[in-house]
Amino acid sequence: xxxxxxxxxxxxxxxxxxxxxxxxxxxxxxxxxxxxxxxxxxxxxxxxxxxxxxxxxxxxxxxxxxxxxxxxxxxxxxxxxxxxxxxxxxxxxxxxxxxxxxxxxxxxxxxxxxxxxxxxxxxxxxxxxxxxxxxxxxxxxxxxxxxxxxxxxxxxxxxxxxxxxxxxxxxxxxxxxxxxxxxxxxxxxxxxxxxxxxxxxxxxxxxxxxxxxxxxxxxxxxxxxxxxxxxxxxxxxxxxxxxxxxxxxxxxxxxxxxxxxxxxxxxxxxxxxxxxxxxxxxxxxxxxxxxxxxxxxxxxxxxxxxxxxxxxxxxxxxxxxxxxxxxxxxxxxxxxxxxxxxxxxxxxxxxxxxxxxxxxxxxxxxxxxxxxxxxxxxxxxxxxxxxxxxxxxxxxxxxxxxxxxxxxxxxxxxxxxxxxxxxxxxxxxxxxxxxxxxxxxxxxxxxxxxxxxxxxxxxxxxxxxxxxxxxxxxxxxxxxxxxxxxxxxxxxxxxxxxxxxxxxxxx
Numbered sequence: 044x045x046x047x048x049x050x051x052x053x054x055x056x057x058x059x060x061x062x063x064x065x066x067x068x069x070x071x072x073x074x075x076x077x078x079x080x081x082x083x084x085x086x087x088x089x090x091x092x093x094x095x096x097x098x099x100x101x102x103x104x105x106x107x108x109x110x111x112x113x114x115x116x117x118x119x120x121x122x123x124x125x126x127x128x129x130x131x132x133x134x135x136x137x138x139x140x141x142x143x144x145x146x147x148x149x150x151x152x153x154x155x156x157x158x159x160x161x162x163x164x165x166x167x168x169x170x171x172x173x174x175x176x177x178x179x180x181x182x183x184x185x186x187x188x189x190x191x192x193x194x195x196x197x198x199x200x201x202x203x204x205x206x207x208x209x210x211x212x213x214x215x216x217x218x219x220x221x222x223x224x225x226x227x228x229x230x231x232x233x234x235x236x237x238x239x240x241x242x243x244x245x246x247x248x249x250x251x252x253x254x255x256x257x258x259x260x261x262x263x264x265x266x267x268x269x270x271x272x273x274x275x276x277x278x279x280x281x282x283x284x285x286x287x288x289x290x291x292x293x294x295x296x297x298x299x300x301x302x303x304x305x306x307x308x309x310x311x312x313x314x315x316x317x318x319x320x321x322x323x324x325x326x327x328x329x330x331x332x333x334x335x336x337x338x339x340x341x342x343x344x345x346x347x348x349x350x351x352x353x354x355x356x357x358x359x360x361x362x363x364x365x366x367x368x369x370x371x372x373x374x375x376x377x378x379x380x381x382x383x384x385x386x387x388x389x390x391x392x393x394x395x396x397x398x399x400x401x402x403x404x405x406x407x408x409x410x411x412x413x414x415x416x417x418x419x420x421x422x423x424x425x426x427x428x429x430x431x432x433x434x435x436x437x438x439x440x441x442x443x444x445x446x447x448x449x450x451x452x453x454x455x456x457x458x459x460x461x462x463x464x465x466x467x468x469x470x471x472x473x474x475x476x477x478x479x480x481x482x483x484x485x486x487x488x489x490x491x492x493x494x495x496x497x498x499x500x501x502x503x504x505x506x507x508x509x510x511x512x513x514x515x516x517x518x519x520x521x522x523x524x525x526x527x528x529x530x531x532x533x534x535x536x537x538x539x540x541x542x543x544x545x546x547x548x549x550x
């Protein structure tokens with residue numbers, strides 16, 4: 044059975060072992076199975092038993108096995124001592140970005156265009172460099188590592204997968220996204236090695252845009268993806284987080300009172316994991332009034348569900364998610380609003396921190412993105428049915444979606460049509476999550492946007508340091524995030540089958 048067929052039937056799998064790749068048996072998978080809460084906690088607590096079972100993981104947090112194999116080979120070949128770490132990067136451009144960030148000139152090993160920074164394990168910079176590579180998304184592609192391993196005779200063959208057959212895969216991706224976002228020129232779409240590289244490049248552009256001025260504060264409107272929060276917190280001079288975006292009055296007050304110091308506003312449509320929608324047209328009008336650039340992460344909303352680009356200066360999308368659908372490619376995109384007065388300047392400022400995606404990743408995504416529009420359409424229909432079921436379940440205390448009364452009117456202002464529902468929802472049960480999690484016969488692990496339904500214990504994987512203490516849990520609750528929340532990325536399986544899985548788990 045081909046990997047693509049396995050994806051379609053994955054919801055039928057009774058047991059995906061802890062540590063197995065999701066999708067199954069795919070060396071480029073971006074998720075990993077964590078089927079029980081004990082597995083989740085063991086992973087977060089660095090339990091050796093759980094870690095030894097890990098064959099996959101989200102690549103920015105877990106070194107891909109092909110990359111690991113290449114590192115091991117280079118360590119032996121170059122006689123690198125155990126006291127030195129090898130940190131793999133995509134390219135010389137990625138190395139330049141790291142050198143610039145740390146004001147350093149790192150020693151490195153090069154292999155066929157890939158770069159391996161050499162840094163002492165006892166170095167005071169080591170963890171900061173590791174974190175930066177993760178946050179900025181400049182890590183080595185698993186497919187690039189695979190190609191190098193094949194050329195060295197260290198593997199017998201490449202993983203079998205369907206690739207885009209035409210020569211200009213990048214052009215095909217840009218054309219598809221350009222039409223979806225309705226940009227006049229496909230060159231307004233800039234491809235990046237992953238979604239976080241897109242975020243980092245745009246963040247750095249905003250810092251440079253406002254250099255030498257008082258506008259040094261980044262306003263975070265609503266919950267943002269954890270690494271976006273980390274980029275803003277670690278690399279910006281000042282930031283303000285408004286956890287909820289449904290109180291537009293408070294958001295307006297913050298912008299009006301602080302407009303002289305706010306250099307940019309970052310938000311997500313809808314946000315993650317509370318699936319809240321800000322009043323985007325109103326927010327953009329406000330930002331334009333005070334010459335504040337508005338950046339929108341459109342990954343969850345997608346350009347097929349929502350009219351996003353007319354109401355921001357720049358959109359960011361992790362193409363790893365719904366655009367790919369298969370869960371086996373890291374890639375991102377920056378989409379510039381060509382009607383924004385900042386478009387030309389931003390393009391010049393964003394480009395230096397973009398790491399170009401690897402050619403075979405581009406070919407894989409160009410193949411997968413052909414089903415993007417249809418995939419999103421099927422997921423939207425399923426999402427409506429599943430929301431309806433869960434809202435009626437006595438086991439469920441709260442369902443977060445764009446249909447929630449706090450967000451629905453804002454969603455209607457920018458949706459392509461009222462039934463164009465984003466395929467991400469979150470659920471809080473009337474009992475602790477552990478009561479249902481282990482019984483839920485679905486793939487369970489990080490990431491979203493796959494053609495198969497994927498469940499994630501969001502706070503446990505994104506904010507475990509807070510979940511594990513009473514004070515931390517109270518902090519999450521104060522910010523509106525229930526530690527026991529389960530995030531669900533809805534797939535394209537028949538909705539009745541997904542509902543049947545919930546029913547069998549007592550939900």
